[in-house]
Amino acid sequence: MTKPALLIDIYELLLKAYGEQSWWPADTPFEVMLGAILTQNTSWANVEKAMASLREVCELTPEGILSLTPDRLEEAIRSSGYFRQKSARLRSFCQFLKDRYGGDLSCMGGYDTGEMRAELLSLKGIGPETADSILLYALDRPVFVVDAYTVRLFSRLGLCDEKAKYHDVQDLFMDNLEPETGMFNEYHALIVTHCKQRCAKRAPCCEGCPVESVCARA
Template structure:
């Protein structure tokens, strides 16, 4: 049986914050690039890196495939760890071309669990990045888990202190309908709650929409 509290959390956050409009991108490919660049970076800096690529029409799989890793790393400098991220982006682009001829549409046709396994084999792509790509770029129902998710759930006794990414993710998969729109909005709302109220050191429970959650 589903635990109703997972829907209640969503309802309360949605009522408080409203729709978050995630993922802020013009194309599914831009989502993929953003998901890789946002590792250890603020979204503002990711936006600057994406703008650099967009301004000279490089935000397509073909253009990035043909761009050297060195040129790419220069352009994405604002996102930090740019040499590493250029490598990761290149790894993803090569995977896309080797397996799906550079087409995200073709990649989308792959069986979801198989695709997830394959994406996780790309060097430098962890589960949060992979699930962000699957959910926000390809509309596959995989819940995206991050530090905010863990913090909020653990503070409400909904997950053990020691838990893995997969365990946290399966809590959402087991207790919610597998609805991509719901998953997209829910993750974004947890981030909003984490940033505004559920702070690492001093959570602002008094004013938080999740206070007195039972």
């Protein structure tokens, strides 16, 4: 089977097993961006607590975040861990949105994806996974998001090395699939769900796995 056909096959098997995931769990593109930064090195449950606290103290907009003192912001996002670091990252990210786009995310639609990606990556604390999550889930750009789950699953499926670099794994998807935002969105969410439910780091639950037939490890 060719790589494009195999990647589509895996996608369809995961979709059949887990159904549509309808990510990202947020009400606005800016909330997606906030979540993408807050979720670094922590669970989504902790991000939800931090977002709920933030909602109590400010409007969830770049201006709202910037209206908080650093102490107040730190306190509000404490549950997400590394709260001092994340507070500084959020403030510089919001300042960037304000300076570059006037804080109006709707005007980001006219900008080139590569150009925005480079800008996001130039910000302190924004790495490829966070930048691509923002581009895909907040700005609807067809960019495949790679995370530790993606590397774990696709190395087990024999499609990448377990020590592969971010862009090598991303190229596997971007070079072999049509650039479709909806599919990239769903594919990444399905990978996360599959790894959380079955393909654990240690002792994966292989019996009855939906992609067992294509897994090199099974």
